[in-house]
Amino acid sequence: MAKDVIRQKINDAFLRRALKNFAAAYPVARARAFEGLDFEELRGRISTFKQEGLRNLPELVARFTTSAERAGAAVHLCTTPEEANRTIHGIITSRGADFLVKSKAMTSEEIELNHYLEERGVRCLETDLGEWIIQLAGERPSHMVMPAIHKNREDVAELFSRATGRECPPDIPQLVQVARETLRSGFLAGQVGLSGANVAMADSGAIGIVTNEGNGRLVTTLPRTHIALIGVEKIVPSLKEALDVINILPKNATGQKITSYVSFIKGPTGGDGRELHIVLLDNGRLRLAADPDFSEALKCVKCGACANVCPIYEIVGGHVFGHIYVGGIGLVLTPFFHGFDKAEEILKLCIGCKKCNEVCASRIDIEGLIVDLRDKIRKPAGQKFLFGTLMKNRKLFHATLRAAYLAQKPFQSEGGRIRHLPLILNRETANRSLPPIAERPFRDLALDKSESRVPSPESREKVLFYSGCLADFVYPEMCMDTVASLEALGYEVSFPQKQTCCGIPARYSGEMEVARDLARINTDVLLEPEADYVVTICPTCTMSLRHDFPKLLSADPLWREKAERLAAKTFNFSELAARKSGARGAGLGAGKGERISVTYHDACHLKRGCGVYEEPRRVLTELVGVEIREMADCDKCCGFGGSYSIKYPEISREVLRNKMENIAATGAKTVAVDCPGCKLQIEGGLEAAGTGIAVEHSATLLARRLAES
Amino acid sequence: MVEQFTTAAEAVGAEVKRFPTLNEAVAAIRSRAGGRAVATSALPPPVRSALDGLDCVPAGALHTAEIGISFAQAGIARTGSLLLALSDPAGRSATALPPVHLVILDAATIVADLSALGGTLGALLSSPGSAYLSLITGPSRTADIERVLTIGVHGPKELHILIVEEN
Numbered sequence: 001m002a003k004d005v006i007r008q009k010i011n012d013a014f015l016r017r018a019l020k021n022f023a024a025a026y027p028v029a030r031a032r033a034f035e036g037l038d039f040e041e042l043r044g045r046i047s048t049f050k051q052e053g054l055r056n057l058p059e060l061v062a063r064f065t066t067s068a069e070r071a072g073a074a075v076h077l078c079t080t081p082e083e084a085n086r087t088i089h090g091i092i093t094s095r096g097a098d099f100l101v102k103s104k105a106m107t108s109e110e111i112e113l114n115h116y117l118e119e120r121g122v123r124c125l126e127t128d129l130g131e132w133i134i135q136l137a138g139e140r141p142s143h144m145v146m147p148a149i150h151k152n153r154e155d156v157a158e159l160f161s162r163a164t165g166r167e168c169p170p171d172i173p174q175l176v177q178v179a180r181e182t183l184r185s186g187f188l189a190g191q192v193g194l195s196g197a198n199v200a201m202a203d204s205g206a207i208g209i210v211t212n213e214g215n216g217r218l219v220t221t222l223p224r225t226h227i228a229l230i231g232v233e234k235i236v237p238s239l240k241e242a243l244d245v246i247n248i249l250p251k252n253a254t255g256q257k258i259t260s261y262v263s264f265i266k267g268p269t270g271g272d273g274r275e276l277h278i279v280l281l282d283n284g285r286l287r288l289a290a291d292p293d294f295s296e297a298l299k300c301v302k303c304g305a306c307a308n309v310c311p312i313y314e315i316v317g318g319h320v321f322g323h324i325y326v327g328g329i330g331l332v333l334t335p336f337f338h339g340f341d342k343a344e345e346i347l348k349l350c351i352g353c354k355k356c357n358e359v360c361a362s363r364i365d366i367e368g369l370i371v372d373l374r375d376k377i378r379k380p381a382g383q384k385f386l387f388g389t390l391m392k393n394r395k396l397f398h399a400t401l402r403a404a405y406l407a408q409k410p411f412q413s414e415g416g417r418i419r420h421l422p423l424i425l426n427r428e429t430a431n432r433s434l435p436p437i438a439e440r441p442f443r444d445l446a447l448d449k450s451e452s453r454v455p456s457p458e459s460r461e462k463v464l465f466y467s468g469c470l471a472d473f474v475y476p477e478m479c480m481d482t483v484a485s486l487e488a489l490g491y492e493v494s495f496p497q498k499q500t501c502c503g504i505p506a507r508y509s510g511e512m513e514v515a516r517d518l519a520r521i522n523t524d525v526l527l528e529p530e531a532d533y534v535v536t537i538c539p540t541c542t543m544s545l546r547h548d549f550p551k552l553l554s555a556d557p558l559w560r561e562k563a564e565r566l567a568a569k570t571f572n573f574s575e576l577a578a579r580k581s582g583a584r585g586a587g588l589g590a591g592k593g594e595r596i597s598v599t600y601h602d603a604c605h606l607k608r609g610c611g612v613y614e615e616p617r618r619v620l621t622e623l624v625g626v627e628i629r630e631m632a633d634c635d636k637c638c639g640f641g642g643s644y645s646i647k648y649p650e651i652s653r654e655v656l657r658n659k660m661e662n663i664a665a666t667g668a669k670t671v672a673v674d675c676p677g678c679k680l681q682i683e684g685g686l687e688a689a690g691t692g693i694a695v696e697h698s699a700t701l702l703a704r705r706l707a708e709s
Numbered sequence: 710m711v712e713q714f715t716t717a718a719e720a721v722g723a724e725v726k727r728f729p730t731l732n733e734a735v736a737a738i739r740s741r742a743g744g745r746a747v748a749t750s751a752l753p754p755p756v757r758s759a760l761d762g763l764d765c766v767p768a769g770a771l772h773t774a775e776i777g778i779s780f781a782q783a784g785i786a787r788t789g790s791l792l793l794a795l796s797d798p799a800g801r802s803a804t805a806l807p808p809v810h811l812v813i814l815d816a817a818t819i820v821a822d823l824s825a826l827g828g829t830l831g832a833l834l835s836s837p838g839s840a841y842l843s844l845i846t847g848p849s850r851t852a853d854i855e856r857v858l859t860i861g862v863h864g865p866k867e868l869h870i871l872i873v874e875e876n
Contacts, residue, residue: 022856072839129862130853148853156854176851176859183863188772204834214849214864217805220841221798239831247823258788258823258846260721260864264830267839270798276839 003650009316010650014152016315020658022149023314029255030305030359042248047363049241050299053233057289060202060235061280067205071267073276077232081111084281088113088194088227091277092122095225097191103209103216104128105196106144106302107229107281109324110337113194125186127215129179136163142318143326144304145253150317183215193219197230198301199245200278203238206266207278210249212259220265227277228265232285233298245301252303252361284336297332297369299362306356306366311637312349315654321349328356328366335373344377351644351655352508353637354608374510387511392518394500398441401473405437433687435474435680442472442479446495449483460492462531463576466522466545468538469501470676478676481703482537482573488706489580489623493535498525502544503552505642512552519549523562534570537699539675540642543609545570572606573699574674578615581622595627598701599668601659601682602635603675616674616698624701626672631662640681656685663693671695710786710819711872718789721847722860723868725789731813734871735759738778738811741869748774748807750793750800756780756813768799777803777810777865783829784819784872790846791870792826794833801841810865812845816874 009015053060065075078084092100100122102108114124114135126135130148134141136159141147148156157170160178168178195216197207207228209216220226236242250256268276289295307313307327318326323334323342331350335343347370356366391397463486467479483493503518522545526534536542546567553559600617607613613635620626639645639655659682663671671686673679673695683695715725728734735756746766749757766774779800781791791812795801804810820826833840849864860866 018855025856127863128853129851133853146853146856149856151854153854172854172857173859175854176862180862184772187863201834206834206840212849213851213853213862214805215862217801217843218863221801221805239827239834243823243827243830254852257717258790258844260846260848260850262790262844262846264834264840264842266834266841269796269801269839269841274798 006316006320006648006650009320010654012150012317015150015317018149018152019314019317022308026255026308030251033251033255033257037247037251042244043361043363046241046244046248046301046361047299049236049244050301050362051296053236054289054295054298057232057235057286060237061232061286063202064200064205064235065280067201067203068267068278069205071205073205073267073278075278075280077280077282079282081281081283084111084229084279084283085113085116087279088229089117089120089122091225091227092117092192095192095275097225098122099189099191100124101186101190101193101219101223102126102131103193103195103211103219104131104147105194105229106141106325107196107231108194109141110283111229111281113229125183125190127183127186127219128211129176129213132179132183133159136160140319140324141326143307144302144330146304150319187215187218187222190219190223192225192227193223194227194229195219197228197234198249199242200230200235201237201239201242202235204266206239206264208242208246209261209263209265210246210259211261211263212256214261217261217263220263224273225275225277226265226268227279229279229281231281231283233289233300248361249301249303252305252359288336293372294332294336294369296364297329297336299364300329300333301361303361305359305361309355309359311353311355311639311655311658312351312651314658315651316349320346322346328370329360329364332366332369332373335376340377343373347373347377348647349651351637351639351641351652353604353641355604355636358608371508374508375512377510379510383509383511387506387509387514391501391506392514394498394521397501398443401437401441401469405439408436433684435683437473438476440476442467442476443495443497445476445480446483447497460490461533463491463493463533463535464526464529464531465493465495466499466502466526466534466536466541466570467495468536468541468676470680471537474680475676475697478537478679478697478700481697482535482699485577485699485702485706486535486573488703489577491533491576494529494531496525496529500525502541504540504544504548507544507548507552508642515548516552519544519552519563520559523549523553523559523566526566527562532569533576534566535573535576536570537573537674537676537697539572539603539606539609539612540677542570542572543605546610572610572612572615572674574606574616574619575612577623577698577702578618581618595625596670597627597629597666597668598670598672599629599631599663599666600634600672601631601638601663601678603673603678604635604637606674607635616672619698619702620672624698624705626701628672629666629668631666633658633662638678638681640677642677645681652681653685656681660685660689660691664691669693670701672698672701674698710821711816711874713786714784714789714819715872716789717787718847718870721789722850723789723847723870725870725872727816727872727874730875731755731873732759734813734873737871738813739763741811742776742778745775746773747776747778748799748803749777750779750795750803751797752778752780771799771802772806774803774807775809777805777807779804779810779812781812781814782818782833783826784814785821785823785826785844786819787822788846790823790844792829793843793845794840795843796839796841801843804843804845805864808861808865809867809869810845810848811869811871813871813873816872817876
C-alpha cells in the first residue's frame, strides 16, 4: 500500500474522528441490540447452514432458479462481471429504457455496473443516500453498510449544491430533505429499478432485502421492471435460514434490532407486463465454494462488523483497508473476486489481532484466512533468505541476534534504550523508544543456572520453559522472573536449549514451508524430555504451539499426533500460575498495607488466540495482590503485531496512541501485560511520551512480590 | 404483548395509539385524513367502506398523496414491527410515497418475535403466484451523513400505528 495514501488517511482529521467515534459507539449499540439473544448460538447456526449450503452450492442455485422461475421471475446465472453487465444492459435496452434507478447493491460495485452502463448511454442514479453521495463524488464506498462514512456534512453540502444547482447549507436534516426531493423524480421517472438482496430462498424463490431509507421499496415498486443483482452465495434453503440472517444482520451491522424495512419479494407483482429479473452473480464464487481451504469466506452475510471493530480500519478507513469489499472479509474476498494482484498489498495490512473473528456473523476465521492467503501472494525480495536460510537454521539465527547486540551499541542512550536508529530506520521508530538486544540472552543465563540447581526433594510438576525469541534475546530478566515465579509456586522448570523460533513470523509472511519446518523442530525438542507442561510467556508462541502446529502438520498423521500431544500440554504462564492461586491461599495476595493499582492490557493472541483472559487477572489480584483498574478497550490491539510495527510504523503508532489514551485515563502507574511484544510496544510509547507509567509482564510483578514475601 | 409492542415501536419513532374498537380507529383516521389527499393499500371491506368519501388520489397520481393508509397482517412485539402483504404495486406505493403512513393493527395478531412470525411469512411465501411482503419498523431513517440519525429520507417521515383491541 502506498505510504503516501496511508499518511493522507491518517492525517484526515474528519475521517479519524468519524471512525473513532463509530468505533466507540458501535460496541455499545451492538450489545444493546443483542440483549436477550444468544449471539454465539445464532451465529453458530448461521455458520453451519451457510457452510452446508456452500458444499451444495450448484444444487442450491438450481433449486432457487426453478422456484423463482415458477413464481414468474427470469433468472440469469452470470459467470463473469462482463456477462452480468451485458445481461443487465440487455434487459434495460429490451425495455426501451435509458435510465436505471438503483438501491444499494455491493454486487453492482463489484462488477462496476454504473461505469459499464454509462459508457453505453444508460444513466444510473444511486438513491441510497450514502451511495448517492459517493456517486456524486466519483468515489467508491469506504464501508459496506455506511458507504459515505468518510464524508462530512460540508463535503455533502458542496456535492449537493453542485448537483442541484442551488446553495445547500451544511445542515444534516436539510441535506436529507434535499436528497428526498431531488431523488423523488428519479424514482418516478425510472423505467428500470435495480436492487441487491441480502438473502435468497431456494424453496420459494423469494428474495429478502433489508433497508432503512425506504428507497429499496420504491426502486422495487415504481419502475415496471425490477432487476435484482445477487451473489450466488446469498441463497439459503428456506425462510427459516433467511430469518436467521435477517435477525443478525442489522444488529451486527449498525446495532439496530431490525431495520426500518425488510422486504420479501417473490416473482413480479402487479401483472400488467411487470418483470422481475434475478441476475445471479458467480464471479469466482462457485469455484471458491468448492475450495477446501477458503470456502468459508463465502459464509459472509456482508454485515461489515469486521470493519467496525478493526483497529486498522479505524485508523485508515475503507479506501485503504480493502478494495471494493472492505474490512477484514474484504481483504479475503478481493483475491477471489478481483484477482490476487488487487489483493497483494491490502492482505499485508491486517495486524492479526483477531478482533474481527469475535464479531463475525457467520463465525468465519477471517484473520486465519488472511494469513493463509499471504502464502499465495508474491513475497518481497530478501524474504526468502531471511526465513528460508536464516530462521530455519537456529545456530545462524541466534548468532545473528548476538551480532546485533554489538551493532546496536552506538545507538544506545543512557539507560541503555535506543531512541534513534540510523538513517531510514529512524523515521520508523519515531515516538517510540526501543529496548536493546541483551548482552547475554536468557539461553546463556539458563546454562549457568541449570549447573547450580539443586534437585528438589519433593515431587514437583515438571515444566519446560519455551521462552520465545523476543523474551530470550531482549528481555532475559523477564525469563528469569518467570522461572523464579514458577519455582516458587512449586513447579520444576527447565529450558531446552535447542528450542527455536515458533514460526509465526514466517507464517504471517506467507512462508508456510518454513513455518512447518520450525513446527517440526520445536515439536521434537519439546516432546523429548519428559515433562508435565510446556509453558510460554509469549501469547503468540502459545497460540502457535497450541493451534498452528497441529494445523500446519495436519497432513502427516504421525506429526499431527505429536503436535496435538504438544498442544495439549502447552500453557501460557498465567494459566499455570493461576492454578496455584487457591493453593497458596489469600495470604500471598493480601500484601502489606494498601493494594496498589495496575491496569491490564489483554494481548490479542492470549485473549482471542488462546481464549485466556480470566487467569491473568486472577494472578494479579490473588497472587501479586494488586487491584486492577480496567481500561476502556482493554482487549484492543496495542499496534505491535510483530514486524507489522516496522512495516507500517505510522499505523502502528496511531493504534498505540489510542491504547495510551485508554491507559492514561485509568490513572494507574503500571500496566500489566502477559506479552513481551505488547510490553515492547506500549513501554516504548509511554516512555517516549515521558509518562512515567511502567509496563511489566505479570511474571515480573509476581517474581517481585514473591521476593518481598 | 401490546405493551411491549407499543414500547418497542415508540422507541424507533413510531406513534402508537390504542383503540377499543375498529370503528374508533377508523374515526381517528377519518379525522386525521379528512380533506387531504390519501392513498390506500388493500383494506378489509368494512374498513374500506368506513373510509368512503375520503379524497383518494387516482392510481396515476399516487405521488401526490399526503397520507397513506394500510392494514397490517401482524405485529412483532419485540421490535414494534408491522407485517404488510402488499402484492399490488399501487397499494405498496401508498405505504412508501406519502410523508405520513397510518396503519391499523389488530392487537390479536401481535406475535412475540420475528421467528414467531415464521409460520405466517412461510404461508404467504409458499402460496402460488407472486408476493411482496414488507416488515415495517418505524419511519424511514438514515444515518449516512456523519452517522447522525435523521428521520424521513425516501419513505414516510411519520408512522402512526392504530392498535385495535376489540374483544
